[in-house]
């Protein structure tokens with residue numbers, strides 16, 4: 001009985017790990033030279049987006065302004081912000097201090 005139970009447990013763990021790995025797809029957007037790079041990304045629902053500030057000195061933030069959200073915290077060099085997008089849709093955002101310099105981006109979530 002015991003070896004069978006162990007085998008069942010191993011199989012279950014294998015399935016769980018595979019499912020989690022599929023849900024953990026990640027896209028990285030770099031903030032460099034007052035731009036979001038890439039500026040536009042298309043992802044599947046459930047994808048995690050991670051923004052990383054790659055400037056030497058300059059801070060930026062992420063603000064989903066059109067969605068009516070509060071501006072994000074300032075991100076200093078090498079700081080990051082993450083968000084998982086579960087629903088299909090169009091998610092434009094800006095960097096609050098540099099919107100007038102054209103520092104804007106867009107996440108498109110499509111099935």
Ligand SMILES: [Cu+2]
Pocket residue numbers: 034059060061095096097098103
């Ligand atoms: Cu900025």
